[in-house]
Amino acid sequence: MNHQKPFSLLPTRQSLKVLLILVVVAGGLYGLTSAFAQDRRQTTRRKPQQQEAQLQPSALTQQGTSQRRSFQSPRRPQLSKVDSHVILAFNDLGMHCMNEDFEQLCILPPFNNLHAQVIRRGREPRIVDRNIQVKYRIPNNTTSVNKTNFWDFAPELFGVHLPADVGLTGNTLAGSMLATGNNDWSATGIPVTPIADNGALNAYPLAEVWAESQGQVMALTHAVVPVLWEISCNICHAPGMPGPVVDADILMKHDLKHNTQLLGGDSVLCASCHADPALGTAGQPGVSTLSAAMHSSHASRMQPVFDMGMTNECYACHPGFKTNCQRDVHYAKGIYCNSCHGDMHDVGNPFRIPWVDEPTCGSCHKAMNSEFHYEEPGKLFKESRGHGGVMCASCHGSPHAVGPAVTPQDNVQAIELQGHAGPISDCTVCHINRPGSKFEHHNFDD
Template identity: 20%
Template sequence: MKNITVPLLLIGLLAGPAFARIIPYQAPTDDPLIRNNPIEKPVADNTRKPKNDYNITINYELGMHCTGFDFSYCCILPPYNSIQSQVVKTATAPYTFPQLLKADPNDPTVLVDGDKRMKLEYGHIDNTFSEGTKLAYWNIPYDVNKDGKYSKNENVGNAYFTHLYIYKDLKGSNPKNTSKDSEKLRIGIELPIPRDAGPSGQPLKNGHLHYTGDTGTIVYTKSPVLDNVPIVLTNPGIWDALGLPLTPFYDELMKKSPLEIVESDIRPYQEAWVGLVDADSGKPVIDSHSGKPVRFIGTNPIDVPNCANCHANENANGDKFTLYKQEKAFWKSLGASDYMADLKATSISILQIHDARHGTQFLAKYDPSSRATQNRLGNDPVLCQQCHADNVIGVLESKGVAQVLSGSKTRESWDTPIVALSQALHRVHQTMRPLPDSEGRTGTCAGCHPAHRQDGSMDGYPITPDGKNFYAEADNRDSKGGCFAGRDVHSNPNKENDGVGTPEHLNAVGQWLQANVSKIGNDQGGKGMWCTNCHNQLSRELYQRDNLENAFKQTGTTIRNQSLDEIAKAIGVDRKTLEQKYLDPKVIADKDGHDSPNKSGILLTWSKERMAPDIGVIAMQEDKPLIRKDEDGDVNVALLSANPSTKLASLQLPEGATGVAAVSYDAASHGRDYWLAAGEPHCADCHAPPYVEGQGGVAFPINQPGKYSLMRYSKGHAGLACQACHESIHGLYPVRPIVDTTTYKQATQYNPDGSHGPLLCASCHEVNESGVPIVAEGLTWEGKKIKDDLDAAISWIHGNAHDLGGKNRK
């Protein structure tokens, strides 16, 4: 198969402020975070040509994955970190084009460049194993088939993904066109997951990336109304290693008993590496510029949540729930560190509170006087998604309330589904522990989600050991580290001096947030955005009203290009409500210090009553969905369009149908529109076209045609993933150096001037004095030549990207 030559005039699709300026890089000195961490200034010569023969981009699909590492008692999220890459052969002359390299069609692990056949090795620096001293997962028994005994491969590591299945391969092949359960190959059962490997079988180390081809990497899952729902784990045209059980612990730090782990051992910004080797000999491919092996590093963030700060003390337990004390004392008697004893106690606290409030019996057989050290519950560990729907791992169907309480194996149609895991967790914690700062913004985001630092310091940690907001009298955005706060371009006061050198291109929403919240980029010395400025109901309201023809040009129907007054009117609120509940929601505390469900814009995000976007159009029979049942009696609706805003009159009705209807995410997934769905923020919420994502399609139902895709599934210029040039959400270039040291040095591998991202045109092209590719000097944007106008050039490549919904270019 021939490699397709594609013009990489500039790279990527914007997800935040635009590209770095093409000037010899100068390190800023006005930020103490940078001043105290000096970097070597690059030589200014030869900054107009690519510095590498090949560029291997490295990114991940989650903004910051958080997981526990001890699954003896319970688990909210399993370990799951991926490496995703694309490989560009750079231009060798002013008028030659770079090439986006693909695989041998007969071997998805072999990369082809003309006559050269290579493979992409991968691993993580000083992180080569997990199970054992870093992870208790495969070593924890779990009765996967529910026969009352533990057979081979029956453990938590194989129990977590049994809802996912394939029929033949990871390309979505279904040779018999069936949904029969007996034909399914379930992950963790018919396809057991090896120790220290991901659900696709790829190992944590000593593996090769595989190419996703024209289909992407696809598994299936089941929804309440449709069997064989495709879950696109990776888009087409990407090299990947999926779901690796990465932990935030370096090998060197784990030469001790797991009971001795302390919180300062956590290193959240792990370094993945990918290198080119000869496909036959395995010898490294040598770069002609440096004389060194072609090998790049990238960020793979993984952190541990902060549950123990409330659940290992009286904060969450009060005087009523006391079992945690005995659990903590037991582990302390065995020599456990305070941190590990608190983690064990936390699990017991959570399960005891859940039993008391929801009628479950997780601790019915728990014996606090037991001397057992592996499982003291008396039953299998509790995996939250066994009952709660959770789109982030593809569990689309919840168990029923009565089903759980009665112990029934089946759920009747009348039984109320248990709320989505995201809704259950966020709603109760935001209500009971809103933790506002002095500005009224909730501190629960950073309080619960990970905020550990790469240097191991706990100084200025956003949640105190007794579960209070460290910044209650200050500003949450003063945080010194975390998933987002103070980390990426949206909260980097030095972004203009540290990489970004062109305008933000904001719409009315973005302009309001810059003027009233961020204040970065308008000479007001601001601190940037906070979590709730993006994760809010407004993103859903905008998404619902999109029916795009071309996402990059934003043609079609949308309200994103309107004024705030017009947007407020369109979603049915006044301007003041839009600002206070949708743009910058604050905690509205009651007399007990709890957030107020009927008043808080933050809690609106997790409200059952709010609008959930439509997911598609189905056939109707009279006033009910047209139903077909498969060989196993499973219900399947007739999906007519993945674009819920399509013209209904254009749809052809199947036999027996009398009409059509657009239905919401609520009707299709008990996980609603949380995560990997329309509820996630989009770049297009704040940025004006063409600095937006492409539309969806390939990854339906995670994204949809006619709607903006999630950035992690979006492609822009020449088929490159947005993340290839901007890095991944929450860690977008340029990051602050002392917070995320891994990403900070990543972009310098590509940019000839040593700047810290996004990637420059010169990473792949030869450019002129303005940083514009010489091969593109004759092009125009909005009537003016881009030759001497970098911003116009950047706009051209964003605006002229092929809007293919994630498909590969032919």
């Protein structure tokens, strides 16, 4: 007897192109949504817990919403003169955008970085970079493998088989930081997602970072590890459809425009062809960088974003229109993304090196305080040091969250250490006695 395999509505990669065409032709068939939401390989692969959020134009603002209402600040006593050490921590990126679903493509994986500096308090404070341990953990965000399917597709995308909850650099959601040789400690590639263990969406997870010696905690602080997968490609690509169809629409349009054959094959790492310094990929000769390709190709196509009431086109992707990426003192003063970075044509300049050719603090502030020093030559804010080797971000806050921030999570460290938000300006955070000399804000200040 001839047994035929029953027909299934569950789309595979090979059939996705046909299904996508059917969706385009019969654009109102939302009954397909439940089929697309299932595993498209007809296996038991884990799928992201959160479905693509429905666009709500009435919620649009210049900055998005900041998830402030549900946040409760951790309680920790302020420093006293008997505390021997202080630890300062920061994230080196304003908001880490990542994909939620990786079956079709990957723009960015889960990859967050934390930095910390440990200072021995005294009349002459000293930075401690050896003979101690610096550790971190993210309370209520202790696992990621059940929140995204990244680990299923890491072999296709990056050529590595990663254990559950282990990121691309070998770090996990809790562990030890390594001394960098630059007066600080770091943990890179932390695979955190914006979904807490209780299922709540939280773009600003608050990490605990502490220093210890011989099992005794010397100092503890808190720092935000910002992350979100809101990237709102579905404003234009397959509006109203679930994430996998949106990604397939992106690949189909790329195939049509550039004569590629991406749709229906293995999951696509965009940075494998388009160079991306953020991932350390060199790309292919003659192919534009990922930043140049994304910004220049979309710069003239943002009218649907403006039609929705958005006044800042950056928030179509960075990270999306509902959440604050820029949430610092500049935003509070009416200085927005374009004020420093320029418009999308500027960012998409093919001669610009992404993540390297960035605005500097000194480009504006030098005119206000000409005697001050700002970034070290050839370095960005997040890499620069001053005042005895203290990182700029240790005192001022993470990029795009420079204090006082409009999000309470980003102000926790400053409030714990000095009792108020803003840059660490109280000398007694590190100095047991307040110095009598004036603070000059020079790179070589002690």
